[in-house]
Amino acid sequence: MTAGLVALAQPLEEGAVSIASPAVGYVVGLPAPGVVLVGGQRFAEFELLGGREPLRLPASASGRVVFVAGDGARRFGAAYGEPLLRLEPVGDVLAREASAAAESTTEGALVLRAPMTGRFYVRPAPDKPAFVKQGDVLEAGRTIGLLEVMKTFSRVLYEGADLPTRARVLRVVPADGDDVEEGESLLELEAVD
Amino acid sequence: MWYKAVVQAPTLFHRLFIANRGEVAVRIAKAADALGITPVFGVSEADRDAPYTRGRETVLLGKARSSESYLRRERVVQAAAQSGCTALHPGWGFLAEDPIFARLCEDHGVTFVGPPAHVMAAMGKKTPAKRAMAKAGLGVIEGSEGVLGDVDEAARVADEVGFPILLKAESGGGGRGMRIARAPDEVRAAYAEAQAESAACFGDSRLYLERLLERGRHVEVQLLADRYGGVVHLGARDCSVQRNHQKLIEESPAPTVHPEELARTLEAAVRATHDIGYVGAGTMEFLLGEDGRLRFMEMNTRLQVEHGVSEMRMDTDLVTAQLRVAAGERLWISQDELRPRGHVIECRINAEDPSRGFQPTPGKLTRFAPPDESDDLRVDTHAEEGYVVGPHYDSLLAKLLVRGKDREDARQKMLDALDAFVIEGVCTTLAMHAAVIGSDAFARGDYFAGEQPGFVSGTEEPSS
Structure with missing residues (x-):
């Protein structure tokens, strides 16, 4: 279950997609041009009558940001359906999701392992904060990184039947852009009550 | 007094949000223009290209369906705030009558x-409304x-007031949650049905009971109050020509009310408006019974x-008056200065058959x-030529108003005006109005609330 508002997506020509405001309110902190976004990702905040909620992409929309509304303002008022971003397809960026398998180590900690071999990214774009960092408490469905396999990006989710519902990150093992093998550790975790 | 009050005219709003559509949105914008206030229209997707928004500031609220746009409280208030409006007219x-929305705005x-x-x-x-009115x-x-x-x-109260009686929803409106009982053995079933419908429609199953007055006339009093207890009335209107609880023809003065009963009611209505702490334009609706007495029904x-x-x-602009009292101005007219002139009749021209x-x-x-x-x-x-009457909202196209020296003169002028009004492309109530206004029954004033005197229609639904 992901909280927040889901933006509207309008397909354009050649696979591009226009991302629009789902309600009337202030849009805060849109990403800069060049950032790669994937489906379901939180990309800004939405302020309605003083309260803020995460603003997410619809699951079907992903790509590289090529247009940002608001003339560079960090916070601006948007009407319903007002375009916020334009995304263009990047290679074969897809919002495929891969659930990582977890198992206990001998030390009693949990280890989240790479679901397949590829290049692991800890952040959605070079100038963006990491998906997770040491000390974060994860809940099911949280994106922990991107895995690029043959130019196809997949989101790696904290999700699985044998995972505790909440877990704290002890260590993020690979650095941003590291190649990882299937089964290699991505995160070390401990269960949180 | 140890200080001297500084008296100055309150500053009017600079920007006004119009949280409505169609005819009333146009009316409000006209008042804003007259006062030098910039109107900002909240619009749904269905109205974004409506002729009346041409060259105006708009904020798109949401989809055509009103529950996704005009009825979204938070979205409407946010739209007003982020477009820099410091006042909102709900039309x-x-x-318009949602206290939660009013509170959210404030x-x-x-x-x-x-x-x-409150x-x-x-x-x-x-x-509570009825009690406050009786007290005044x-x-x-x-x-x-x-x-x-x-x-x-x-059953006991029904016996006391006499049959037929009407069981009505405490939180009701629009004719829902109402049942008639014409004899003691009908009370039980009517009570159960009214209760079930009230619970389903309004989430409140409480009922009250009133004697049913079937052969009455709908008469209402227009009121205007400022924030400081100043109240004036703008006389009474008769709105008896109706279909399915919706008014079709309104006129002022009300032709069948005895002057003494009217004077007494107007005075009490002004007092009640003051006593409840009312502000702005409001209307008290009455039923004129066969005994010539006006009885309070509800306040809009x-x-x-x-x-x-x-x-x-x-000769008073009620919408600019609403904006001025909302801005804190004291009433600038006294009751004596309000001088009625002639007789006015209005016909609602709807896109209906x-x-x-x-x-519709x-x-x-x-x-x-x-x-x-x-x-x-x-x-x-x-509306204008080329306007598309959509399926989403009500069917009101236009209101036609005429003034005559007296009722008969107004009636003749209305007949001419209806004849001159041309609408093609959709079915309208124009011809029905001509039949009613031209009828002997209307001319004589011989009809009851809910009727359309002089209009005969083969397939019309029986009135409730």
């Missing part, structure tokens, strides 16, 4: 053009003292569709040519 319908620094939320809430509940000396319809405890109490805490009738007769139970007829207006306006003829409309 009529939609959120909480976010947007002045709601209307009464305070007054609106009190008038929205039937028994207004006649009320005989019935239960407040809400009924159970069906046995209903907003601008009415038929406000123009009183505006024309009293009167021969088929007033079924959406479509494109291939011709729309209202008669020329003058001092004695007014047309309020948002």
Whole structure:
């Protein structure tokens, strides 16, 4: 279950997609041009009558940001359906999701392992904060990184039947852009009550 | 006094949010323009290209369906705030009588053009409203003292006031949650049905009971109050020509009320408006019984569709007055200065087929040519040639108002005006109005509330 508002997506020509405001309110902190976004990702905040909620992409929309509304303002008022971003397809960026398998180590900690071999990214774009960092408490469905396999990006989710519902990150093992093998550790975790 | 009060005219709003559509949105914008206030229209996807928004500031609220746009409280208030509006006019319908919405506006620094939320809430509940009116000396319809405890109490009160009786929802409106009992053995079933419908429609199963007055006339009083207890009335309107509880023709003065009864009621209505702490334009609705007495039914805490009738007769702009009192101005007119002139009649021109139970007829207006306006003829409309009447909202196309020296003169002028009004492309109520206005029954004033005198339609639904 992901909280927040889901933006509207309008397909354009050649696979591009226009991302629009789902309600009337202030849009805060849109990403800069060049950032790669994937489906379901939180990309800004939405302020309605003083309260803020995460603003997410619809699951079907992903790509590289090529247009940002608001003339560079960090916070601006948007009407319903007002375009916020334009995304263009990047290679074969897809919002495929891969659930990582977890198992206990001998030390009693949990280890989240790479679901397949590829290049692991800890952040959605070079100038963006990491998906997770040491000390974060994860809940099911949280994106922990991107895995690029043959130019196809997949989101790696904290999700699985044998995972505790909440877990704290002890260590993020690979650095941003590291190649990882299937089964290699991505995160070390401990269960949180 | 140790200080000297600084008296100055309050500053009017610079920007006004219009939380409505169609004809009333146009009316509000006209008032804003007259006062030098910039109107900002909240629009749905269906209205974003409506002719009346041309060259205007708009904020798109959401989808065409009103529950996704005009009825979204938070979205409307946010739109007003982020477009820099410090006041909001709700028009009529939609959120105009929603106290939660009024409160939300105030909480976010947007002045709601209307009464305070708590007054609106009190008038929205039937028994507190009735009680306040009785206290101020207004006649009320005989019935239960407040809400009924159970069906046995209903039977007992019914015996006291006499049959037929009407069981009504405490939180009701629009004719829902109402049942008639014509004899003691019908009370039990009527009570159960009214209770079930009230619970389903309004989430409140409480009922009250009133004697049913079947052969009455609908008469209402237009009121205007400032924030400091100043109240004036703008006379009475008769709105008896109706279909399915919706008004079709309104006129002022009310032709069948005895002057003494009217004077007494107007005075009490002004007193009641003052006593409940009302602010802005409001209307008290009465039923004129066969005994010649006016009995309070309910108070509408907003601008009415038929406000123009009183505006024309009293030569007063009610919408600019609403904005001025909302901004904190004291009433600038006294009751003595309000001088009625002539007799005014209004016909509501709807996109409906009167021969088929007033079924709405959406479509494109291939011709729309209202008669020329003058001092004695007014047309309020948002439509023009090429306008598409959509399926999403109500069917009101235009209001045609005329003033005559007296009722007969107004009637003749209305017949001419209806004849000159050309609308093609959709079915309208124009011909029905000509039949009613031209009828002997209307001329004599010989009809009751809910009827359409002089109009005969084969397939019309029987009135409830």
